[in-house]
Amino acid sequence: MEESRDMVIIGGGPGGYVAALRAAQLGRRPLLVEEHRVGGVCMNWGCIPTKFLLHQTALLRELRTNKRLSGPLDGVTCDWKRVQEDRVRIIDRLVKGTEFLLEKNGVERVKGRAVLLDERRVRIASEEGERVVEAGTVILAAGSRSADLPFLKADGRRVITSREALELDPPPGSLLVVGAGAIGLELGSVYARLGTKVTVLEILPGILPGSDREMATRLERLLKSQGLSLFTRMRIERAVETPEGVRLEGACLKNDTPFSFEAERVLLAAGRVPNADTFLERPGLLDLDRGFVRVDERLRTSLPGVYAVGDLVGGKLLAHKASHEGILAAENASGADRHRDDSALPLAVFTAPEYASVGLSEEEARERVPGFLTGTFSLQANGRALTMDAAEGLVKLIAGPDDVLLGAHILAPGASDMIPELTLAVRLRLKLRDVSETIHIHPTISESIAEAALKAKGLALHALNTGRF
Amino acid sequence: MEESRDMVIIGGGPGGYVAALRAAQLGRRPLLVEEHRVGGVCMNWGCIPTKFLLHQTALLRELRTNKRLSGPLDGVTCDWKRVQEDRVRIIDRLVKGTEFLLEKNGVERVKGRAVLLDERRVRIASEEGERVVEAGTVILAAGSRSADLPFLKADGRRVITSREALELDPPPGSLLVVGAGAIGLELGSVYARLGTKVTVLEILPGILPGSDREMATRLERLLKSQGLSLFTRMRIERAVETPEGVRLEGACLKNDTPFSFEAERVLLAAGRVPNADTFLERPGLLDLDRGFVRVDERLRTSLPGVYAVGDLVGGKLLAHKASHEGILAAENASGADRHRDDSALPLAVFTAPEYASVGLSEEEARERVPGFLTGTFSLQANGRALTMDAAEGLVKLIAGPDDVLLGAHILAPGASDMIPELTLAVRLRLKLRDVSETIHIHPTISESIAEAALKAKGLALHALNTGRF
Numbered sequence: 001m002e003e004s005r006d007m008v009i010i011g012g013g014p015g016g017y018v019a020a021l022r023a024a025q026l027g028r029r030p031l032l033v034e035e036h037r038v039g040g041v042c043m044n045w046g047c048i049p050t051k052f053l054l055h056q057t058a059l060l061r062e063l064r065t066n067k068r069l070s071g072p073l074d075g076v077t078c079d080w081k082r083v084q085e086d087r088v089r090i091i092d093r094l095v096k097g098t099e100f101l102l103e104k105n106g107v108e109r110v111k112g113r114a115v116l117l118d119e120r121r122v123r124i125a126s127e128e129g130e131r132v133v134e135a136g137t138v139i140l141a142a143g144s145r146s147a148d149l150p151f152l153k154a155d156g157r158r159v160i161t162s163r164e165a166l167e168l169d170p171p172p173g174s175l176l177v178v179g180a181g182a183i184g185l186e187l188g189s190v191y192a193r194l195g196t197k198v199t200v201l202e203i204l205p206g207i208l209p210g211s212d213r214e215m216a217t218r219l220e221r222l223l224k225s226q227g228l229s230l231f232t233r234m235r236i237e238r239a240v241e242t243p244e245g246v247r248l249e250g251a252c253l254k255n256d257t258p259f260s261f262e263a264e265r266v267l268l269a270a271g272r273v274p275n276a277d278t279f280l281e282r283p284g285l286l287d288l289d290r291g292f293v294r295v296d297e298r299l300r301t302s303l304p305g306v307y308a309v310g311d312l313v314g315g316k317l318l319a320h321k322a323s324h325e326g327i328l329a330a331e332n333a334s335g336a337d338r339h340r341d342d343s344a345l346p347l348a349v350f351t352a353p354e355y356a357s358v359g360l361s362e363e364e365a366r367e368r369v370p371g372f373l374t375g376t377f378s379l380q381a382n383g384r385a386l387t388m389d390a391a392e393g394l395v396k397l398i399a400g401p402d403d404v405l406l407g408a409h410i411l412a413p414g415a416s417d418m419i420p421e422l423t424l425a426v427r428l429r430l431k432l433r434d435v436s437e438t439i440h441i442h443p444t445i446s447e448s449i450a451e452a453a454l455k456a457k458g459l460a461l462h463a464l465n466t467g468r469f
Numbered sequence: 470m471e472e473s474r475d476m477v478i479i480g481g482g483p484g485g486y487v488a489a490l491r492a493a494q495l496g497r498r499p500l501l502v503e504e505h506r507v508g509g510v511c512m513n514w515g516c517i518p519t520k521f522l523l524h525q526t527a528l529l530r531e532l533r534t535n536k537r538l539s540g541p542l543d544g545v546t547c548d549w550k551r552v553q554e555d556r557v558r559i560i561d562r563l564v565k566g567t568e569f570l571l572e573k574n575g576v577e578r579v580k581g582r583a584v585l586l587d588e589r590r591v592r593i594a595s596e597e598g599e600r601v602v603e604a605g606t607v608i609l610a611a612g613s614r615s616a617d618l619p620f621l622k623a624d625g626r627r628v629i630t631s632r633e634a635l636e637l638d639p640p641p642g643s644l645l646v647v648g649a650g651a652i653g654l655e656l657g658s659v660y661a662r663l664g665t666k667v668t669v670l671e672i673l674p675g676i677l678p679g680s681d682r683e684m685a686t687r688l689e690r691l692l693k694s695q696g697l698s699l700f701t702r703m704r705i706e707r708a709v710e711t712p713e714g715v716r717l718e719g720a721c722l723k724n725d726t727p728f729s730f731e732a733e734r735v736l737l738a739a740g741r742v743p744n745a746d747t748f749l750e751r752p753g754l755l756d757l758d759r760g761f762v763r764v765d766e767r768l769r770t771s772l773p774g775v776y777a778v779g780d781l782v783g784g785k786l787l788a789h790k791a792s793h794e795g796i797l798a799a800e801n802a803s804g805a806d807r808h809r810d811d812s813a814l815p816l817a818v819f820t821a822p823e824y825a826s827v828g829l830s831e832e833e834a835r836e837r838v839p840g841f842l843t844g845t846f847s848l849q850a851n852g853r854a855l856t857m858d859a860a861e862g863l864v865k866l867i868a869g870p871d872d873v874l875l876g877a878h879i880l881a882p883g884a885s886d887m888i889p890e891l892t893l894a895v896r897l898r899l900k901l902r903d904v905s906e907t908i909h910i911h912p913t914i915s916e917s918i919a920e921a922a923l924k925a926k927g928l929a930l931h932a933l934n935t936g937r938f
Contacts, residue, residue, distance in 0.1 A: 014911065021930050043852070047912050052856035056537055063532070063545075068525055068552045071545035076532075079539040086537060090855045097850060097931075104933055320911040327930075348910045356910065381566060383512070386559045387521035414883040417915045420890040424907045428899075438893045441817045441825065442483065442789040443516050446886045461490050461796075462566075464573055 005031045007333065008122045008135035010114040010279055013040020014319040015310030016141030017098060017107075019326030023139075024105040026334040031133065032107050033114040033124055038098050039091075040143055042319040045163040048094060049087050050186050053166065054350050056083050057193035061226070061352065066389070078194060084167055116140070117281045119303035137305055137333040140293060141326060142279050144272040144311035149178065152239040152268065158246050159239070159266045162187060171196050174263035176248055180207035180230060182349045184269035185223065189351050192227050199261055201234040201248065203270075208349065212361035214376075215396060215409045219355050222392055222411075226352070234259060239266070274312045289314065297339040299329040307333055318347055344427035348416035353393050356415035359407035359426045360398050371401035375432070375456025377448045379412060381463055384443040388413060395448040397422070399456055403431040412445050421449060432456050474500045476802065477591045477604035479583040479748055482509020483788040484779030485610030486567055486576075488795030492608075493574040495803040500602065501576050502583040502593055507567050508560075509612055511788040514632040517563060518556050519655050522635065523819050525552050526662035530695070530821065535858070547663060553636055585609070586750045588772035606774055606802040609762060610795060611748050613741040613780035618647065621708040621737065627715050628708070628735045631656060640665050643732035645717055649676035649699060651818045653738035654692065658820050661696050668730055670703040670717065672739075677818065681830035683845075684865060684878045688824050691861055691880075695821070703728060708735070743781045758783070766808045768798040776802055787816055813896035817885035822862050825884035828876035828895040829867050840870035844901070844925025846917045848881060850932055853912040857882060864917040866891070868925055872900040881914050890918060901925050 007023055009016045012034025020030040037044050060078050063069065102109055112126025116138065123132045146161035148154060154161045160168075165187045171194040177184040180202035192198040202209075207223075207230060208216040224230055233253040240247040245264040252259050274292045287294040287302035292314035299307045307329035310322030321342075328338045346358040365372040379385035379393035390413050398407035408422035425435055436453035440446050451460050458465040476492055478485045481503025489499040506513050529547050532538065571578055581595030585607065592601045615630035617623060623630045629637075634656045640663040646653040649671035661667040671678075676692075676699060677685040693699055702722040709716045714733040721728055743761045756763040756771035761783035768776045776798040779791030790811075797807045815827040834841040848854035848862035859882050867876035877891035894904055905922035909915050920929050927934040 018930055025928060042911065048852045048856060051853060051912055055857050056535075059531060059535060059538070062528060063538075066525075066528060068548050068555060069528070069532075069545055070548040070551075072541040073545060076538055076540035076542060076545065079537050082537045082539075094852055094855065101931065101933070318911070320908050320916075323911065323930075324908050345908055346910050348913070383517045383563055384520055386563065387517060388524050414886050416910050416913045417883050418886045418889070420887070420907060420909055420915045420918065421893055423909070424890055424893060424899075424903065427907055428903065430893075430897075434893065434897065438889060438896055439789050439793050439814055440889055440892070441815050441885050442511070442787070442792065443520055444817070444885045446889045447789075449889065459494060461487055461792075462570065464570070 002121070002132050002134050004134045005029070005136070007031065007137040007139065008033065008114070008133055009139045009141060010116065010122065011040065011141035011143055012038040012109070013141060013143050013310065013322065014042045015143070015322030015326040016040070016139065017102060018323040019139050019141060019309060019330045020102060020107045021105055022327045022330040023334065024107050026330065028330070028334055030107050031110065032102065033110045033112055033122070035111070035113050037095055038102065038109070039095050043094050043098070044091055045166060047319050048091060049166045050190070051350055052087050052090055053083065053190045054186060057190050058352050061193045080169060080171065080194070084169060087166065115279050115281050116285065116306070118285065119306055138307070139326070139329050139333065140279070140301070140306065140308040140312055141310050141322065142275040142312050144274050144317055146268055147271040147273045148268065149236065149270060152178070152236070152266070154268050158241065159268060161268050165267050168265070172264040173197065174245070175199070176201065176246070176261055176263040176266045178236065178248070178266060178268050179270035180232065181209065181269060181271070184267065185349055185351055187267060187269065188228055189223070189226070197263070199229040199263065200231065201236060201261065202230070202232045203235050205233055207232065208355070211357060212396065212409045213363060215355060215357070215394065215411055218392070218394055219349070219351065219411055222353070223351060272311065272317055274314065276312060298332045298337065299325055299340065300332070315342060316345060316347060318345070321345055344423050346419045346423045348419070350416065353390060353411055353413050354415035355411050356419040357409045358419055358423045359405070361407060361409070362396070362398060365398045365406060369400055369406065372406070373399045373401070373403070373456040375452040375454070377452040377455055377460065377463060379445065379448060382445055382448045384445050384447070385412065387443070393445070395452040397432065397449070397452045397456055399432050403433065404429050405432060405435065412448070414445065418446050418449070421446070471590070471601050471603050473603045474498070474605070476500065476606040476608065477502065477583070477602055478608045478610060479585065479591065480509065480610035480612055481507040481578070482610060482612050482779065482791065483511045484612070484791030484795040485509070485608065486571060487792040488608050488610060488778060488799045489571060489576045490574055491796045492799040492803065493576050495799065497799070497803055499576050500579065501571065502579045502581055502591070504580070504582050506564055507571065507578070508564050512563055512567070513560055514635060516788050517560060518635045519631070519659070520819055521556050521559055522552065522659045523655060526659050527821050530662045549638060549640065549663070553638060556635065584748050584750050585754065585775070587754070588775055606776070608795070608798050608802065609748070609770070609775065609777040609781055610779050610791065611744040611781050613743050613786055615737055616740040616742045617737065618705065618739060621647070621705070621735070623737050627710065628737060630737050634736050637734070641733040642666065643714070644668070645670065645715070645730055645732040645735045647705065647735060647737050648739035649701070650678065650738060650740070653736065654818055654820055656736060656738065657697055658692070658695070666732070668698040668732065669700065670705060670730070671699070671701045672704050674702055676701065677824070680826060681865065681878045682832060684824060684826070684863065684880055687861070687863055688820065688880055691822070692820060741780065741786055743783065745781060767801045767806065768794055768809065769801070784811060785814060785816060787814070790814055813892050815888045815892045817888065819885065822859060822880055822882050823884035824880050825888040826878045827888055827892045828874070830876060830878070831865070831867060834867045834875060838869055838875065841875070842868045842870065842872070842925040844921040844923070846921040846924055846929065846932060848914065848917060851914055851917045853914050853916070854881065856912070859914070862914070864921040866901065866918070866921045866925055868901050872902065873898050874901060874904065879918070881917070883914065887915050887918070890915070
């Protein structure tokens with residue numbers, strides 16, 4: 001027996017559940033199918049728990065490095081058991097809150113596995129059995145999972161993914177992290193602060209591949225000074241199980257010399273793969289592009305009435321991108337005509353200090369924008385940063401020759417909450433002057449944003465305007 | 470013998486030294502006269518040292534309240550001597566940096582006292598003796614000082630101002646703070662965290678007079694839960710020196726009952742008075758308005774060629790307002806025609822959490838903007854805030870009936886660095902939609918800004934849209 005539904009959404013992560021909420025606001029009646037827990041990887045095993053562990057261990061690091069405390073500091077440790085309990089508690093609270101919002105908005109939820117049979121029909125397997133639903137609209141939001149390497153597969157024991165890395169209890173004595181992207185650097189930081197000997201191996205020439213090089217290089221130096229061992233251009237070729245853990249062997253591409261590292265555990269953080277293979281009745285049902293569901297700028301797939309959003313469609317695999325696309329898909333499926341635009345899609349790495357960024361890197365500007373301007377401002381000259389022992393940071397703005405802001409990069413405490421001013425500016429094509437003439441509170445780190453905008457024009461007040469003028 | 474100068478600036482604080490830097494960029498040759506230290510009250514005895522003490526003691530508070538640390542926490546204290554040394558060190562570094570910038574920009578500096586003789590002539594008394602300078606332009610930036618009360622004058626010993634409060638060593642056992650403005654709440658927080666019994670007395674009905682009431686009330690509750698005793702509508706009538714310190718007596722205006730509080734020290738934080746009386750050769754030389762120098766919207770005083778900026782001209786006594794006005798005055802004195810506009814002048818109180826604000830409060834909107842909209846979002850529903858134990862915060866936006874943003878209020882960790890997005894929006898008359906459609910990083914506290922903007926239109930995703938819709 002087939003039932004008919006207005007809208008079926010496959011996947012209850014930040015793409016799917018937000019699409020459901022927005023669709024409900026528009027008068028649609030979505031059915032949201034999630035196999036595990038509402039909130040998806042982000043809320044349950046990703047963004048949220050990582051930020052919690054980072055916050056707790058940042059406090060520990062602050063305790064260890066602040067020279068203006070006295071007393072038996074060496075005896076103070078993280079109550080890891082309590083941290084783990086509270087991690088679960090906070091996530092449960094967010095999941096329950098999300099379930100409550102879905103319910104109050106009239107979104108029906110099914111805990112089960114969904115399979116797309118064709119452009120209209122979805123088969124749902126749940127505890128109550130199997131059913132086939134005919135849907136007016138389908139939104140695919142099945143997310144992604146951690147990628148294995150050819151010779152190194154996660155076993156959840158010695159070779160783990162970010163998911164298991166949240167709850168290593170006790171923290172391991174040593175940890176090898178494969179990949180120096182956001183996940184590797186954040187979880188590497190957590191365990192380094194807890195006393196684990198952390199070694200990060202990256203095959204590309206720098207950490208945070210794709211980022212502005214000057215900013216990434218500065219963050220790399222800071223993380224090294226915090227005790228993370230970071231090695232770039234490291235090609236891993238073999239993984240060997242040892243009595244104590246795992247040994248990774250390979251070659252350093254800088255000089256083609258072999259390397260060998262051993263640790264109790266290996267964290268795979270070398271990218272993620274889309275979950276398109278988990279819900280397609282047959283290959284070829286949807287156009288894919290290297291595993292990602294191909295969509296147009298309205299987030300329509302190759303099947304009429306079927307939309308896809310989030311990690312599943314590729315681009316930057318970020319929760320807020322998924323939510324944004326979820327909103328767009330829900331609106332487009334309900335009569336709107338909104339287009340994706342990634343030119344003002346921000347991202348952050350929650351290390352200490354945080355790194356946040358939006359728009360073009362200097363390297364991208366050099367390729368695409370003749371006559372581009374840059375303005376950088378060091379937190380060494382920022383009063384608030386000095387009062388926070390955070391003077392290593394940097395703000396960098398990129399503008400076109402017409403002064404229109406094209407990119408912004410902030411390495412500073414709270415950078416992720418400071419970038420919105422610039423996301424707004426990049427999205428609305430505002431100019432350097434729009435930012436520099438906006439009064440910033442003294443003393444704040446964000447004053448450095450205004451100074452960087454002035455610097456790009458040779459008009460910085462709290463730095464020498466060398467070079468350009 | 471008279472010498473002639475292009476421009477004389479009286480006062481080297483954030484108004485004066487920034488005016489000097491900007492004037493120098495415009496090809497002017499300013500002579501900057503400062504009696505004490507470059508950077509003024511803000512850098513030496515105000516904003517900067519307070520923020521340093523707040524940062525250090527916030528860490529102590531975090532240590533005391535975080536339940537996920539274990540070990541001999543009770544034995545950990547603030548090394549107050551070291552804090553005091555580092556306070557001096559950081560300020561010295563900023564002052565030297567500012568002196569370096571002034572020098573490199575060709576600004577001549579004199580350590581001395583300046584007196585305005587008439588619209589062209591300034592008499593300068595320094596260690597080298599006295600001279601009279603004839604100036605093409607004069608910019609007055611002499612700042613303000615702590616106000617006494619009729620029956621309570623600062624003696625620098627038992628009755629102190631914010632200046633002495635920076636270096637109480639050891640911290641007093643008890644402290645009475647007169648005035649619940651930013652200075653009183655910040656310094657009150659510092660000493661409360663150090664274990665001082667702090668009592669704040671405010672004559673007006675709420676803390677942070679002039680602020681949005683809902684936000685101020687919430688902050689008041691939070692500060693009380695942190696151990697600050699806060700009393701409002703308290704009219705102080707007498708101060709009595711006692712063997713142990715000072716007793717303040719008066720009446721609570723709520724019910725006209727008498728009160729009496731005693732403490733080792735009293736901090737006067739009940740407003741500031743302009744320093745106009747310190748540099749005028751004779752009263753009546755300049756038009757004043759209740760002691761403040763009267764200026765027009767181009768910052769021109771009643772004397773041709775004489776500008777005034779900062780605390781001296783009144784309005785909100787904020788360092789960044791002074792700097793902004795310094796820039797405008799330097800530009801106007803050099804041929805520009807820029808007008809003051811306080812509609813997007815942000816302010817912050819650096820308590821825990823911080824409170825930052827720009828534009829209209831809800832009370833002001835109610836008076837001036839028929840059909841205004843409000844959107845509030847509680848950090849209880851913000852994932853990042855939960856991971857930071859900071860769910861007590863609130864974001865509130867005020868918009869006109871045309872959706873144009875008119876005010877924004879943030880109570881959250883890092884609020885002072887989050888407000889620029891909204892300062893920009895208020896200044897450029899952007900709409901709620903401009904903010905809500907800008908992608909905010911997940912998980913960040915600033916997502917609450919986008920949610921508050923959605924909420925104002927009944928479209929919040931992570932909260933119920935009750936009330937309006």
